[in-house]
Amino acid sequence: MQNLSRRSMLKITAGAALAFPAILKTTRVHAADFTMKYASNAPVTHPLIVRITEATDAIRKETGGKVDIQVFPNNQLGGDTDMLSQLRAGAIDFFSLSPLILSTLVSKAAISGIGFAFSDYDHVWAAMDGELGNYVRAEISKSGLYAMPKIFDNGFRQISTSNHPVKTPDDLKGLKIRVPASPMWTSMFRDFGAAPLTINFAEVYSSLQTKVADAQENPLAILDTGKLYEVQKYIAKTNHMWDGFWQLANVKSWQKLPPDVRALIEKHINDAAVKQRADVAALNASLETSLTAKGMTFNSVDTAAFQSRLHASGFYKEWHGKFGDEPWALLQKGAGRTL
Template identity: 30%
Template sequence: MTPITPRRALLGAAMSAPLAAPALFRGGKAGAQTVRALRFGHVQPPDGEVNRGINRAAEALREFSGGRMRLDNFPASQLGGEREMLTQVSSGTLDLCITGPGVLGSWVRPISILEAPFVGRDFAHKLKMFEHPAVQASFRQLAESRNMRPLDPFYYGTRHMTTRDKAIRVPEDLRGLKMRVPEAPLFLDMMRAFGAAPTPMSLGEVYLSLQTGVIDGQENPLPTIAANKFMEVQRFINLTGHILVPLVPVISNSAWTAMPEADREIFRRAMREGIKLSDDLVISAENRLRDEFASRGSQIIESDRPAFQRALTAMYARYEDVWGRGVLAQLNAL
């Protein structure tokens, strides 16, 4: 599944709505020049594709602003787990973090549709979903009720399951297994529908939990599995391909309103540079990692994806009231 290369102003409508917020920016002096400093916290590992993209965005921001703006990057859960950092962004004590729509759905529930299982033919299709009026309305609600604004998404990859002792070919194979999921209601409901025992935890806790047997498996895109070295403590890669993932950076209202419009455009341009690098790295990694994992002794399992999709029929029906009647069908038809 390949994301499109051109980036459009996907979230322009959601980002343009005026909101009252204090114009605060942490910064210092660079000679006689005031430097606007933005702090970006996230859970991705230092060598991961997303972190490398954020580093590129920081370089581009310094370049495009002539040194007037700076992006300070804090990877690997240095500032807390995803939910902790979202709370910090909401309160304005952290400028930016990045997370999936499933986690944002804990704050504004309809946003979770963007990370729903088996929704989206490819990433180009997923990007079109971001422009849908119902999705834009959810992003405006996030800005108004939680004081954070979404930016254009990164391509995170397609999620697959890994397990220690048992191959997963059909949902019934998951029965009773303790599977790590992000701290998001949609993921909990998905794993329950498959018959597993979902165990929510931050990404930084997963390796040790796999190693010590606290959990039996986890699910993530192949590049994330590689960057976090999960296959050192997992035997099977089960190609369920159950979710095509956008990661959404969010910026606090206070940081956003502190920037003049010209600086916002510089910031958007810099982020697009980082997004392109990260997306390209993820695509490249997905294209090579299956064979690399197999060459290192991992067992690659071709899971029955239609069986997993059928297992979610009742869950989709329940979520119609969360996402809005008919919205899922409309997004699939784009």
């Protein structure tokens, strides 16, 4: 961020003043120009980056160039754990991150990723735009981060493999499957008897290509935009977890912004979230066909059998104990089922 003199601020165009007079009134007092960094692991073609870029362009335009949020997609600024550290240190101002990876810092953020909790998107958005999402955002705020009100969609996660299809829980035994840096992911796949490997997304393609891992799990949009179909053959439609992208801000960077600027940024990012959710839904509806055309083979599974295995292993009991009664009750209320 760079400070401008009062004289420089008075040079802001009359057009910009008409477009957003409230911001100009505030920033004349603060006499500041804001250049900020937004980072993500998502590829440039992913709906997340497309919509965030639209939002930052709109913010730049409506403030007459006063707020310039530069977008760095595709792990340009490092892996997830590294970028989270940069966000906390203030080297990055905004960062999109899965709740489950965020759980390495904010343990209760992972509550939305409990295996097989959500049956459909109606339940997901009711929970994440409601009480469960509010609870998680309050937990995030305790760690020096600010989470925007609306979470973006990453999607329901599916398992892909290069060596054999996954049709039953037994097919996961001994499988070298890449998972993000999250205790819950590791816990769940270990309970299935798999061999989970924690690997940052920036290294997923190469780890699959070199057979360090034989499998991975991600929403179809990530599998497509990350070109993982080039190094995977089979997809099991497990819908084993719903995953999203919290839009996080370094709280010190956020609080330095005038209130009207914060309101404008939040408005555009929340609007982008609603559009991005629709984008992912439309994309997922077409991806089975397009990925099949690229050589992948899909199969359905009996999700009840996978849930039963997790109940038998004590997975749900263990994580209920770790999260506590309050967030667990909010999860069950939003999901509309007892876990």
